[in-house]
Amino acid sequence: MDTNAPIPEDYNPLVKEEFDTAHKEYARLRGQCPVAHSDAYGGFWALTKYEDVQKVFSAPETFITSVQNVVPKVAFSGRRPPLHFDPPEHTPYRAALNPLLSDEKISRLAPAIRQCIRNELLPLLARGEGDVCGEFASLFQVKVFSLWMNLPPDLEAQLAEAGPAFVKAVESAQSDLMKSTSLVLYDMARALVALRKATPMDPENDPVSAFLATRTNGEPLPEEMVVGAIRQVLVVGIVAPMILMGNMVIHLARDKALQKTLRDQPERIPAALEEFLRLYTPYRGFARTAKHDVEIGGRSIKKDEAIALIMASANRDEDVFPDPDTFIFDRPNIKEHLAFGRGPHYCAGTNLARQELQIALDELLKNTRDFEIAGEILMSPFPELGPWYVPVKFALPVGYGDSSA
């Protein structure tokens, strides 16, 4: 057999997607071709079964992120820990970050997070309709992030502009704009490092000061890598919450019974959020490359070929989650979903993401009587999966405004 012959294409992610179409395609691949090859984005493998995805996540000694951590590969970026580093180089960055994102630290921020969310939501509701991604989630995710990062007002204002601009550039796949907005975020990271070096904050309560205070073998982390880590965190924290919010609103606009249940019983929102994370996993393009040739699902994958871990498909794998396309409260194995990944790169921001999304859902339901989709939804390309534009019309509770604000 000619091992240099081109690999036939099993899957084309470049076809125009609508809200449900990608999931139908992944169901087809899980059934017919679970380890699929695509020619798109320079060629990559797509793992669609839960078992394969979680095995690769859990074997960082073979499947590394330092060559390519996402499909499509972002050609112009520098190295940014922790995502671009493999253990053990990766470890000190996570050790610095994890305590600042603990359940206890994030719970303390809950009242301020709620205020950020209300500040963006109430004007949108007053308008009666608008885009829940661009005019709500994209704004609050940046404000919440700024709060956690202790950004001074000038940098917060800059992030409020540069953050959504970057998100929009990514979602609309405009590479020049992606590059220029990414550089603005890099400049912000540098300014923040200079600020904390001049006026340090308590490393137990400030992410930048925690990176600057970290020592490995008695040495500080290289300053350019601290800048890279901050730039990395700036972006991972401000894309997925918006996409998941858009997905949840679409689901709830279609499923009025669930909308009512969650409005009447807000204590069930955390359980609903976990099922939404499973059903509408916002990422499908995080990737690894193998350090040597491997075989997965009977397919030969060469060293250095990109392998996308399609978490959005793994989380609808019928062998793990029965009746996978249906929203089911309290699935016995819901904790096994892979929306936040697995292994050493497991999402550092799970507590922050859960806290802000639970509060956003609670505030949205509490301050409305109903909502409907009011126009065409626009879907994100790789590496995300989900909408980045969701026009919605809101019905407000009777007497709203007398009591709610």
Ligand code: HEM
């Ligand atoms: C719904 C929201 C979110 C989802 C679904 C999500 C998902 C993920 C996933 C799947 C990874 C692993 C990538 C890989 O293994 O290649 C990851 C990594 C990461 N996430 Fe999140 N994320 C979310 C929100 C956040 C937020 C709000 C933050 C804010 C701090 C954050 C910080 C990070 C960081 C720092 C990493 C890199 C971890 C490492 O490389 O060790 N994430 N996230």
